[in-house]
Amino acid sequence: MSSKTKPTIVWALYTVSLVAVLTSFFGIVLAYVWRGSDPNYKEVYDKQIRRFWTAGIGWALGLTLFVFAAFTDTRPAGSGVSLLGNVGLLIIIITQLWFALSALISMFLIPAPSSNGKTPRKFA
Template identity: 40%
Template sequence: MTETPTKFTDDTATRVKIVWGLYILSVVVGITSIVGVVLAYIWRGDDPTNPLSTHYRKQIRTFWIALGLAILGLILVIVGVGILILLAVGVYFAVMSIIGLMKALDGKPWP
């Protein structure tokens, strides 16, 4: 009797889902994305051979891109175009988080 190997460990899958969940929650609450990125930094080195570890890199990258663009948007609020940038950053962050969570739920690594 052979057992079918799992694509990833339950521990890594749960952790990846937690971070994506915190990111999605941050669209409403705000501060949870900081907790999420800290957890992604802490957990990313636990099992680098795990296929789901690619999510950590994407989570960290998504956070920093969104933060940088949000700062740019805040600066450009004076000119008036900053509001559009801030809205676009919110949409980008939400969409990337939802796509990431969907991939994690399916057990797929981030390409």
């Protein structure tokens, strides 16, 4: 397997998380494992790891708002989700779209190592 294939697999797993959310967890595990074994693409793996945890903050914020709204809602049961709950859901949806679509774009922009074997720093 070429060294450029491994980062592409991680980006693909992140992209597929748009429809199967658990694939992003497989992607982050592979990024951590492969980061140490492939120094030419260390910056790419670092970017993938950073992207996952940045999205994790968005997911946690949205979920926290949604759960908080559910527990503090005083309206009768069956009357729908409160505004705060809808904001939480919107944050989760926007975060997931950003995460998957930016991974799709990044998958096609993985640079080849330069002549000295290092990936260009401007990419990371």
